[in-house]
Amino acid sequence: MSWLQGTLLGTLATSIAIIAVAWVGMLMLAGRLEIRRGLTVVAGCFLLFGASAIAGGIRGVAGLGGGEAVASYAAPAVAPPPIPPQARPATVNPDPYSGASLPGR
Secondary structure, three states: OHHHHHHHHOHHHHHHHHHHHHHHHHHHHHOOOOHHHHHHHHHHHHHHHOHHHHHHHHHHHHOOOOHHHHOOOOOOOOOOOOOOHHHOOOOOOOOOOOOOOOOOO
């Protein structure tokens, strides 16, 4: 079962979905495909790739558990400490091309 899930939601399926959405968008821009059909394709991709989150949310609302696995958040990014004033270079030339046009150098 995990092999099937990996195949349906893996890199290959994501690449195919991206190409399908791009193709449908180009057909819609050219006027060869109606908007309703194009939105159906896009909604199908969202449902395919969001099915586990949708099912987990429904199970969480129904009280059957499973809502905990959906809410996984990444740790907040930590900003680097500021550079102390004495470590900064004293003379910084803001123009990297200041001497580039001088002949003979």
